[in-house]
Amino acid sequence: MYSVKCIECGKENSEESYNCECGGLLEVRINLDQVEIDFKLNGKDLSVWKYRSLLPVKIEPISLKEGGTPLYRLERLEKELGIRRIYVKHEGLNPSGSFKDRGMTVGVTKAIEFNRKAVACASTGNTSASMAMYAARAGLKAYVLLPAGKVALGKVAQALMHGAEVIGIKGNFDDALRIIREVCDRLRIYLLNSVNPFRLEGQKTIAYEIVDEIGVPDRVVLPVGNAGNISAIYKGFKEFLELQLIEWLPKMTGIQAERSAPVYKAFIEKKDNIEPVSNPETIATAIRIGNPVNAKKALKAIYESKGLAEIVSDDEIISAQKLLAKNGIGVEPASAASVAGLIKLAKAGMIESDEKVVCITTGNLLKDPETAIKVSGEPKIVEASVEKVMSLM
Numbered sequence: 276m277y278s279v280k281c282i283e284c285g286k287e288n289s290e291e292s293y294n295c296e297c298g299g300l301l302e303v304r305i306n307l308d309q310v311e312i313d314f315k316l317n318g319k320d321l322s323v324w325k326y327r328s329l330l331p332v333k334i335e336p337i338s339l340k341e342g343g344t345p346l347y348r349l350e351r352l353e354k355e356l357g358i359r360r361i362y363v364k365h366e367g368l369n370p371s372g373s374f375k376d377r378g379m380t381v382g383v384t385k386a387i388e389f390n391r392k393a394v395a396c397a398s399t400g401n402t403s404a405s406m407a408m409y410a411a412r413a414g415l416k417a418y419v420l421l422p423a424g425k426v427a428l429g430k431v432a433q434a435l436m437h438g439a440e441v442i443g444i445k446g447n448f449d450d451a452l453r454i455i456r457e458v459c460d461r462l463r464i465y466l467l468n469s470v471n472p473f474r475l476e477g478q479k480t481i482a483y484e485i486v487d488e489i490g491v492p493d494r495v496v497l498p499v500g501n502a503g504n505i506s507a508i509y510k511g512f513k514e515f516l517e518l519q520l521i522e523w524l525p526k527m528t529g530i531q532a533e534r535s536a537p538v539y540k541a542f543i544e545k546k547d548n549i550e551p552v553s554n555p556e557t558i559a560t561a562i563r564i565g566n567p568v569n570a571k572k573a574l575k576a577i578y579e580s581k582g583l584a585e586i587v588s589d590d591e592i593i594s595a596q597k598l599l600a601k602n603g604i605g606v607e608p609a610s611a612a613s614v615a616g617l618i619k620l621a622k623a624g625m626i627e628s629d630e631k632v633v634c635i636t637t638g639n640l641l642k643d644p645e646t647a648i649k650v651s652g653e654p655k656i657v658e659a660s661v662e663k664v665m666s667l668m
C-alpha cells in the first residue's frame with residue numbers, strides 16, 4: 276500500500292527510520308495505482324481522516340477531529356492588491372491551534388503502531404503543544420525540548436498542561452533538534468519532528484481540503500520554518516495530480532522572516548540546498564529556524580511548481596497580523612508572514628491579477644498573547660463610573 280523511500284538515492288527504508296543511510300530525507304510513497312478512493316470531492320465533511328484511503332496508517336487513528344479548517348475570502352485585500360481571489364485557510368482553528376495537529380494525528384498513530392511508549396520533539400512551540408495533546412490522548416509519555424525563553428507563552432502552557440516533560444535548553448531550535456535526534460536514537464523514543472515522514476503525510480491533507488472546497492488554486496502562500504509544511508502541501512497536490520483529480524499544480528510560495536531566511540537565500544541563488552543561518556531572529560518565533568531539515572524538499576517544491584520565495588520584516592509581519600485581525604481572523608505572527616509575503620509580492624508585480632491565491636495561516640492568535648498585547652497596547656483603566664467610561668468612547 277505504501278513504502279518509505281529516500282529522496283536522494285531512492286532506496287527503500289524501514290518505516291521506523293527518519294533518514295536514509297546516505298543521509299537523504301525520507302518520503303512516504305503511497306501506491307497510488309492501488310488506492311481505492313472512497314471520498315467525494317464535494318466540499319463536505321472536510322477533515323484529515325476523510326482522506327484516510329491516502330494516508331499510511333494500519334490501525335484506528337488517534338484523532339481529536341483535526342482539519343476541516345475554514346477558508347475565508349479577503350475581498351477588501353483582493354480589491355486593494357488587484358488580485359482576483361485571495362483566500363485564507365485558517366489552520367489556527369485546529370484542536371491545539373495550529374496545523375501541526377494534522378501531522379500529529381498521523382505521527383502519534385504511527386508511534387502506537389510501532390509499539391513505542393514515548394514520543395519526543397524539539398520545537399519552536401506548536402509542535403510541542405500538538406504532540407503533548409495527542410500523546411496525552413494516546414496515553415504516551417511526551418518529552419519536549421525548547422529554546423529557553425524563545426517560545427510563545429500559550430504554546431508552553433499547552434505542552435505543560437497536557438503533561439509533557441518540558442525541557443528548555445540554552446540554545447536555539449536547531450541545537451534542540453540536533454540533541455533530541457540523538458536522544459531519541461539512544462532511548463528508542465519516537466521522534467515527531469517534521470523529519471518524520473509520517474508527519475508530512477497528515478499535513479498534505481491541507482492541499483486535499485483546498486481542492487475539495489474550491490478546486491485547485493493558482494498559488495499557495497505560506498510561512499516556512501523547518502520547511503515541512505510547504506513540502507507536505509506540495510506532495511498533496513502532486514498526488515491529486517497523479518490521481519487525475521486535478522489538472523495543474525499551484526505555484527508553491529514560501530515566505531521567511533528576513534533574518535531567518537536560508538530557503539529564500541538558496542532560492543535567490545538558484546541552489547537546491549541551503550546554507551544554515553547561525554543566529555536566526557524574528558518576532559515570528561514559529562519560523563525562527565536557521566537550518567531547516569526539509570529545505571531540499573521545500574526547494575524542489577518551489578522550483579518544480581514555478582513558485583517563489585520571499586522575505587518579510589517583523590514590521591511587515593505585524594502589519595499583516597493586524598490586517599488579518601481587522602478581517603476577523605486572529606493569527607499568531609508567523610502565520611501572518613504568508614499574507615505579508617503576498618502583499619509584498621503583489622506590490623512588486625510578481626502576482627498575476629487573475630490568480631486564485633490561498634494563504635495558509637498556520638497558528639492561532641492566542642498562541643502568542645504577549646506579542647499581541649505588545650503590538651496592540653494595554654487596555655485603558657478608569658474609575659468605575661459611567662461618565663469616566665463614556666469619556667473614553
Ligand SMILES: *Cc1c(COP(=O)(O)O)cnc(C)c1O
Pocket residue numbers: 373374375401402469498499500501502503504505561562607609610637638639
Ligand atoms: C511550525 C510552524 C510554521 C512552520 O512550518 P514548517 O513546516 O516548520 O515550515 C509556521 N507557522 C506556525 C504557526 C507553525 O507552528
Ligand SMILES: [Zn+2]
Pocket residue numbers: 281282283284285286295296297298299
Ligand atoms: Zn538514500
